[in-house]
Amino acid sequence: MIVSKKILVFVESGENAIKPFAFEAIHAARILADALGGSVDALCLGIEKSLADSLVHWGADSVKIFVNPLFETITLEKALLSIEPLVNEQKPYAVFFSATTYGKELSASLSAKLNVGLLTDCVSIDLGKQGEVLVRRPVYAGKAISHVTLQGSGPHILSLRQNVFRGPSPDISRIGKVKLIDFKIPDDRLVLKIREVVRESGGQMDVTEARVVVSGGLGMQKPENFILLEDLAQVLRGAVGASRPVVDNGWRNYSNQIGQTGRTVQPDLYIACGISGSVQHLAGMSAAKCIIAINKDPNAPIFSVADYGIIGDALEILPLLTEEFRKVLGSSG
Amino acid sequence: MRIIVCVKQVIDTAARIELKDQKLDGTALARVLNPYDEFAIEEALRIRESKHDTEIVLVSLGAECFRDSLRAGLAMGADRAVHLMDPLFNNIDSLTTAYLLSQAAKLLGFDIIFCGRQAVDDDMAQIGPALAVYLEIPCITVVTQLDFLEDWDVAVAVRQIEGGTETIESSLPALFTCQKGLNQPRLPSLKGIMAAKKKEIETFDADKLGFSLKEKPSSNETLIHTGLSLPDRRGEGKIIGGSPNEVATQLVKILREQEKVV
Ligand SMILES: Cc1cc2nc3c(=O)[nH]c(=O)nc-3n(C[C@H](O)[C@H](O)[C@H](O)COP(=O)(O)OP(=O)(O)OC[C@H]3O[C@@H](n4cnc5c(N)ncnc54)[C@H](O)[C@@H]3O)c2cc1C
Numbered sequence: 188m189i190v191s192k193k194i195l196v197f198v199e200s201g202e203n204a205i206k207p208f209a210f211e212a213i214h215a216a217r218i219l220a221d222a223l224g225g226s227v228d229a230l231c232l233g234i235e236k237s238l239a240d241s242l243v244h245w246g247a248d249s250v251k252i253f254v255n256p257l258f259e260t261i262t263l264e265k266a267l268l269s270i271e272p273l274v275n276e277q278k279p280y281a282v283f284f285s286a287t288t289y290g291k292e293l294s295a296s297l298s299a300k301l302n303v304g305l306l307t308d309c310v311s312i313d314l315g316k317q318g319e320v321l322v323r324r325p326v327y328a329g330k331a332i333s334h335v336t337l338q339g340s341g342p343h344i345l346s347l348r349q350n351v352f353r354g355p356s357p358d359i360s361r362i363g364k365v366k367l368i369d370f371k372i373p374d375d376r377l378v379l380k381i382r383e384v385v386r387e388s389g390g391q392m393d394v395t396e397a398r399v400v401v402s403g404g405l406g407m408q409k410p411e412n413f414i415l416l417e418d419l420a421q422v423l424r425g426a427v428g429a430s431r432p433v434v435d436n437g438w439r440n441y442s443n444q445i446g447q448t449g450r451t452v453q454p455d456l457y458i459a460c461g462i463s464g465s466v467q468h469l470a471g472m473s474a475a476k477c478i479i480a481i482n483k484d485p486n487a488p489i490f491s492v493a494d495y496g497i498i499g500d501a502l503e504i505l506p507l508l509t510e511e512f513r514k515v516l517g518s519s520g
Numbered sequence: 521m522r523i524i525v526c527v528k529q530v531i532d533t534a535a536r537i538e539l540k541d542q543k544l545d546g547t548a549l550a551r552v553l554n555p556y557d558e559f560a561i562e563e564a565l566r567i568r569e570s571k572h573d574t575e576i577v578l579v580s581l582g583a584e585c586f587r588d589s590l591r592a593g594l595a596m597g598a599d600r601a602v603h604l605m606d607p608l609f610n611n612i613d614s615l616t617t618a619y620l621l622s623q624a625a626k627l628l629g630f631d632i633i634f635c636g637r638q639a640v641d642d643d644m645a646q647i648g649p650a651l652a653v654y655l656e657i658p659c660i661t662v663v664t665q666l667d668f669l670e671d672w673d674v675a676v677a678v679r680q681i682e683g684g685t686e687t688i689e690s691s692l693p694a695l696f697t698c699q700k701g702l703n704q705p706r707l708p709s710l711k712g713i714m715a716a717k718k719k720e721i722e723t724f725d726a727d728k729l730g731f732s733l734k735e736k737p738s739s740n741e742t743l744i745h746t747g748l749s750l751p752d753r754r755g756e757g758k759i760i761g762g763s764p765n766e767v768a769t770q771l772v773k774i775l776r777e778q779e780k781v782v
Contacts, residue, residue, distance in 0.1 A: 263659060327640070328643060455782075498761075
């Protein structure tokens with residue numbers, strides 16, 4: 188039997204903005220709360236009150252903003268000291284995080300603090316026939332899916348993969364409670380200090396957040412040719428990904444690597460250019476909604492997961508594709 | 521200084537996963553040291569190269585075959601290896617694993633703990649942060665660069681976050697989870713492999729770790745694992761033929777009108 192039906196969402200923010208993937212977590216919580224007849228609570232650290240409305244529009248019933256000058260930078264310690272007492276007090280059925288660097292370490296730490304189970308990188312949360320909550324998450328870097336049933340009254344701690352729980356659009360007529368709460372942090376217990384945050388150059392989107400990922404492998408021949416991918420990514424408002432040898436050669440930053448020992452992405456569109464499609468690479472991208480492969484070799488394994496394949500020279504086709512997209516997207520705004 | 525490196529044996533990343541009765545049939549699959557743990561071991565070795573009075577202790581909890589990963593780490597150059605093994609440790613969950621690792625770490629003593637960013641089998645990324653909580657030490661995850669201030673009492677870590685990097689400072693003792701980019705793990709030398717064969721692997725059992733099933737923190741009752749499935753098979757792909765120009769026009773049309781992804 189599920190006693191509390193409250194779902195608490197930890198909202199990630201930075202540079203005084205809510206991270207876009209936090210809305211996905213709110214949206215996922217809303218759907219589960221509706222199915223269970225429960226409510227959605229959001230916890231934010233140090234954001235401006237005016238930002239909280241957007242969380243309500245996406246489905247939060249109430250938003251708590253903890254206020255403390257120390258929240259100018261947020262470390263694992265500060266976040267953990269904030270959320271742990273709240274979970275102990277509210278005893279929610281579930282606590283949702285985004286499966287980001289922050290969300291993963293915070294959810295794992297909270298699970299140890301409370302000695303309760305954790306599910307990382309969840310890709311679906313559904314109600315079963317008996318009203319039980321069923322969760323699926325990829326394991327072996329996406330080569331298999333693990334099925335888990337949540338048992339008991341919780342709190343269950345889940346982090347949600349980015350790009351999977353996107354809602355259609357916010358409902359700006361929704362209303363909810365927004366509360367600012369002065370929150371005391373025992374600052375003698377803080378050890379971690381953030382010295383610097385560096386954004387990737389060019390303001391490029393992170394591959395895990397992007398709806399379109401344009402990826403290049405060794406078939407791109409040389410680092411200079413990645414400009415072709417960047418051009419296409421720019422037109423599609425996407426991000427550039429890469430295979431491992433490309434990263435190992437120093438052509439691209441490691442944060443671009445897609446695959447089992449890189450990033451796992453689930454965009455709407457993944458365009459693989461000059462990538463053979465090794466088991467390790469496929470693990471990181473085969474859950475994309477639509478996959479395009481451009482490869483010279485008709486026998487390249489990448490074609491086995493591609494929805495559409497183009498057998499040909501990526502260096503020749505890419506500029507044409509970019510131009511074509513520019514034409515049609517330009518005309519439609 | 522003592523550095524503990526937590527390591528795990530995982531199924532080779534090149535392996536194809538096949539299921540039987542919704543379970544992994546892993547008996548025939550090759551196993552390797554978790555790739556992220558290699559960065560962890562390498563980083564410990566590099567610290568020892570500049571701070572000579574450093575002892576590197578590998579710790580692993582798992583089945584008999586996990587000794588291979590300890591041997592692999594010894595061959596890279598670690599000083600000691602401790603295997604946490606006991607029939608009571610069968611089917612424990614990851615929190616219990618983290619708890620047992622914390623018990624071992626307390627027995628061994630440490631200044632730094634390194635873990636991999638995650639194990640590439642269950643991909644939970646839970647052990648590192650949970651271990652830090654049980655030891656009540658700070659934790660920095662997904663580290664791609666690590667430096668120390670002169671007295672070796674403060675660490676400065678660069679780590680990967682979505683869309684950029686973050687530089688975080690921490691006093692020691694602390695726990696770090698290691699990400700690709702941190703270093704280039706060395707291949708074991710022949711001498712290292714021979715030396716590793718001779719080294720004794722210590723075993724800590726439940727008794728030594730002060731563990732009984734009763735007190736274990738467990739999520740086995742709240743998370744019921746009902747099985748594995750393979751990802752949905754993708755439908756038969758379509759090859760788009762024609763001249764490069766035709767191909768580009770056609771593809772854009774399909775993505776816009778049929779797939780509606782752009
Ligand atoms: C432990 C471990 C972990 C790994 N983790 C990852 C990982 O996370 N991510 C990852 O990607 N790899 C990973 N790998 C590496 C993986 O096994 C492959 O080696 C790698 O993915 C191959 O990269 P690639 O496709 O770019 O290169 P290749 O396999 O060399 O393929 C290049 C492709 O380009 C095509 N080509 C050449 N020229 C052109 C052209 N002009 N136009 C179109 N096509 C062209 C060729 O036909 C070929 O198919 C890992 C390996 C190991 C052992």
